[in-house]
Amino acid sequence: MEANTTELRYGLESFRKDWRHCAIGSDFLAGTHCSSPQNRELASTAINEMLELAFKAGADASKSWVQTAIERSEMSLSLDLTIKDALIAELNLAIVDFQSSPDGYFERYLGHESPGILFGLSFLAHDLNAKVALTMSIDALHLQVLLPLLPLPEPVWED
Amino acid sequence: MGGLIAIGRLRVSSEFDDEFYLGLPKSLAPWDAANHVAQFLSAWLEETLKQRQFSVDSLNYVINELMENAIKYAADGRIELAVCVANDALLVSLTHPLLESRAKIYQALAQQVFEADPELLFAEIIERNTDADAGEQTGAGLGLVSLRQNYQAGLAFGFQRQDSSEIVQTTTQVSLPWQ
Numbered sequence: 001m002e003a004n005t006t007e008l009r010y011g012l013e014s015f016r017k018d019w020r021h022c023a024i025g026s027d028f029l030a031g032t033h034c035s036s037p038q039n040r041e042l043a044s045t046a047i048n049e050m051l052e053l054a055f056k057a058g059a060d061a062s063k064s065w066v067q068t069a070i071e072r073s074e075m076s077l078s079l080d081l082t083i084k085d086a087l088i089a090e091l092n093l094a095i096v097d098f099q100s101s102p103d104g105y106f107e108r109y110l111g112h113e114s115p116g117i118l119f120g121l122s123f124l125a126h127d128l129n130a131k132v133a134l135t136m137s138i139d140a141l142h143l144q145v146l147l148p149l150l151p152l153p154e155p156v157w158e159d
Numbered sequence: 160m161g162g163l164i165a166i167g168r169l170r171v172s173s174e175f176d177d178e179f180y181l182g183l184p185k186s187l188a189p190w191d192a193a194n195h196v197a198q199f200l201s202a203w204l205e206e207t208l209k210q211r212q213f214s215v216d217s218l219n220y221v222i223n224e225l226m227e228n229a230i231k232y233a234a235d236g237r238i239e240l241a242v243c244v245a246n247d248a249l250l251v252s253l254t255h256p257l258l259e260s261r262a263k264i265y266q267a268l269a270q271q272v273f274e275a276d277p278e279l280l281f282a283e284i285i286e287r288n289t290d291a292d293a294g295e296q297t298g299a300g301l302g303l304v305s306l307r308q309n310y311q312a313g314l315a316f317g318f319q320r321q322d323s324s325e326i327v328q329t330t331t332q333v334s335l336p337w338q
Contacts, residue, residue: 007182020206028199032183032192071184 006032009067012058022051025068033072036152043070043077046128046147049120050081056117057086057141079145086141094118095134102132121145164266166273167315169332170250171243193226196240204242204249212338213249217310221333224302225253232265234258234326248313248334255329262318262327268300269316269331277307306333 006029023044030043051066058064064085071078098105098118102125109115109122124130124145131146181199183192201219222240229238233255243250257265272280284301306312317330 004184004186005182006184007180009180011178021203024199024202024206027202028195031198032187032195067180069182 005069005071007067007069009065012055012064012066019055022048022055025051029068029070033070033077034149036150038152039149042128042150043147046077046124046130046145047079049124050079050143050145052120053117053143054081054083057083057091075149075151077145077147077149079143079147081143081145083141083143085139086136088136088139088141091117091136091141095136098122099134102126162320164318165316166266166269167313167332169252169315169317169330170245170334189230190227192230193223196226197223200240200242208244208249211244211249213335214338217312217335218249218251220310221251221306221312221335224306225251225331225333228302228331229253229255232257232261234261236326245334248336250332250334252330252332254317256321256326257329259320259325259327262329265329266316266318268303269314272300272303272307273314273316275304277304280304281308303331311336 008025008029010025026044026047027040029047030040034040034043047068047070050068054064054066058066064083067082067084069080094117097116098121102122105116105118106122106126109119118134121132121134121143124147125132129148133144135142135144181196183195187195197219200222201215204218205215226238226240234257236256238253238255241250241252241254243252280300281304284299284304288301303314307314313334313336315332315334317328317332319328319330320326321328
């Protein structure tokens with residue numbers, strides 16, 4: 001693990017028990033890198049979208065797991081998420097559609113009754129100006145999001 | 160120090176099997192890292208163990224106390240925190256490596272906290288703190304004894320010397336009675 005990275009890995013079975021686990025995980029990850037409430041909220045929203053995708057894309061909750069890593073540079077957060085044992089075949093078309101234009105994906109599906117599995121990600125690109133990249137391997141989906149933060153002074157705590 | 164040395168009864172019991180790996184940035188201060196872990200796990204367990212009656216604030220305090228000590232004093236290696244459900248209590252166990260010299264100090268402290276009347280020991284440590292010069296370290300054990308005194312928690316400790324090394328795997332177990 002990199003010295004300045006927060007990592008969280010857990011099985012998707014937990015989500016089946018309670019959806020709120022998603023928010024608890026994203027609040028934790030956001031809190032370790034953002035002290036200002038506004039940036040913490042922003043980061044938590046982005047991570048929550050990624051974890052929700054993990055829930056939807058996990059093939060078998062008893063086997064699938066999700067690993068997230070978050071690292072902060074001065075004005076942005078780099079978010080990496082791996083969904084092991086993901087529904088790659090089912091996601092293939094959506095990913096091609098998304099990668100052709102994340103912003104366009106958002107416009108196309110806005111207001112749809114079933115807006116598509118990647119709509120949350122396109123929201124990050126469209127509304128939060130995040131750069132989103134998706135890659136696939138045989139049984140895993142990798143997600144990378146570079147999220148710009150608000151230019152707010154972060155409180156500095158004395159040890 | 161050789162074999163397993165136990166102070167109190169270390170218990171194992173479980174009815175759920177969520178498992179996490181958490182890695183935290185080194186830039187976080189120990190108290191901040193402990194606080195993040197405590198808040199995350201107590202919120203998670205509040206959701207997972209909805210059918211049980213327990214104080215989330217107490218659980219948060221216990222995890223925070225154990226994690227803070229582990230982050231400050233542990234030798235290089237993994238810190239493992241396990242939460243188990245027993246009939247009468249929620250068991251929180253934290254295991255981490257300690258250098259042998261530090262493990263001996265902790266073992267003596269654990270023995271004292273385990274055997275003493277918590278009310279008397281709590282008052283004694285506070286008194287020592289009040290009398291001490293500024294900056295002097297006199298509060299050792301206050302966190303552990305406050306778990307007994309203020310949270311009615313049970314304590315148990317285990318010390319296991321690793322083969323041919325100066326490392327002692329140290330376990331601190333806190334049992335929080337159901338309400």
